[in-house]
Amino acid sequence: MKTNGDEKETHLAETTATYALGVFCQLVNPYISGVDHHKKGFMKDFFDAVLEDDGLRNPLPQHHRNRKPGKTTITTGVWSGINDTDLTRFYNGRKKIPAWKAAEFYQRLDISKVERLCCDISIDALADFQKELIKANIRVTDISELPSATGKWLLSILQANAGGRDILIDGISFQPKFDIFENLPLASGRINNGKLHLGRSSVPWKAYPIPPDKPDDHLEKTYLTQMQAAYADHLHKPINCSDDLPQTCRPEYAKQREYFYDAEGMRRNLRDVIENGEQEFDALKVDLYDGICDTCASDYADGLLRMRATLSQAAGFPLSGSVIAQFPSMIKAAEKKGLCHMLVNDHMLEWVHENE
Known part of the structure; x- marks a missing residue:
């Protein structure tokens, strides 16, 4: 032909x-x-x-x-x-x-x-x-x-x-990071359909990671060790992994890992799409710590009750330590609870004290 x-x-x-x-x-x-x-x-x-x-x-x-x-x-x-x-x-x-x-x-x-x-x-x-x-x-x-x-x-x-396209063949330009210190309408920002929207501008916002079946020791070892100690303190038996938990406790344990990865996903996105995003994320953690440290330091019958009380306090705490907190759909209760586990990773919180 x-x-x-x-x-x-x-x-x-x-x-x-x-x-x-x-x-x-x-x-x-x-x-x-x-x-x-x-x-x-x-x-x-x-x-x-x-x-x-x-x-x-x-x-x-x-x-x-x-x-x-x-x-x-x-x-x-x-x-x-x-x-x-x-x-x-x-x-x-x-x-x-x-x-x-x-x-x-x-x-x-x-x-x-x-x-x-x-x-x-x-x-x-x-x-x-x-x-x-x-x-x-x-x-x-x-x-x-x-x-x-x-x-x-x-x-x-x-x-x-x-998206089935190519930046050379189709002439697609890179979208630069937002500078969060410019006059952008943060209060009206939203996450929708895989994008972070600010006014007429938008940048990709990646889906949050799914917790792997086998925990990532590099990311999770410290907070999981503390959480296992909290369950052991509550159940009066050794807990070294999720398999050691009774069936009634496993959904809660798995949910905590999801919360952690929600916060980790938020951290990665902020790092990738917003100028100084990593520093602003750290400022959020510090602000949250100041709002929950007294709750965590109070007396409890066991470490699991301390963890639950602290997470509950975090979920309702109004963050204001970073301009990122002005995004209404970015930092929800799940991300705040995940930040708590990150603070455990940073050795700023602990559910079971070493001398207990």
């Missing part, structure tokens, strides 16, 4: 297209230490290093679940469900990663990990990075800004791919 000139031109554009993820990987690869620099190896090592391992994996699409994996289908790791031969195509910029996988990566990306990997990029590379970053509406004038900008660049690539 013959094709007209327009169809031929479109076909040529498609076959010579360079997708943004490929440009990113090829530019960043030489400057990242501790990873395999071959194409497939880099794709596996780099994304394994920058994604949060918190159980927030999107399920495979229905047609993937219903079909038998092919000989080259990856069955484990961050690229599970993807054809192994496609990793080279992604790296070369000849193929866009599927929207379902991009959505998973977008949800799990930890920009701070990207920044740490990119901290050794030299001044000699600044001009090359500036050339590509400007296409994504990310401006860098100093080498010290480059690691953060590189993380933003990858986030914008994954966000576009999750």
Whole structure:
């Protein structure tokens, strides 16, 4: 069948297209230490290093679940469900990663990990990075800004791919972080349909992580140890994990982990979308601590009663220590209870004292 000139031109554009993820990987690869620099190896090592391992994996699409994996289908790791031969195509910029996988990566990306990997990029590379970053509406004038900008660049690539688009092919610009100290209508801010809205502006707001089946010791060990001690104090028996609890206590225990990850999800979003978001989050924790420390320090028959009373006080405490508190739909009772468990992680609260 013959094709007209327009169809031929479109076909040529498609076959010579360079997708943004490929440009990113090829530019960043030489400057990242501790990873395999071959194409497939880099794709596996780099994304394994920058994604949060918190159980927030999107399920495979229905047609993937219903079909038998092919000989080259990856069955484990961050690229599970993807054809192994496609990793080279992604790296070369000849193929866009599927929207379902991009959505998973977008949800799990930890920009701070990207920044740490990119901290050794030299001044000699600044001009090359500036050339590509400007296409994504990310401006860098100093080498010290480059690691953060590189993380933003990858986030914008994954966000576009999750929607079936590409920032280079479709000309999508990166949306900069909100500066919460500008005159923005914080009181009317809202979270809706996966976005944080302020006036006429909006930025993506990631879904909060789901607690993994196996607790993450790096994030959870301290507060879970204290919570287990509280249950042990209440039940008068050793509790070392949720399996040691009677069935009547397990829903409450699981709910506390959900509260913790609600607060952790809020922390990550604030870090990623609001200038000084991490500092403002810490200010919230300090404000909450001041409102609940006396409740926690009171006398109780056991540690579980202390925990329950403190969480109840936190849920109703009106936070005001940060401008973030002005967002009506961001900091609810669940997030406040999760902040309590973070304060336990910080050794500012404890349900069972060491000398008890």
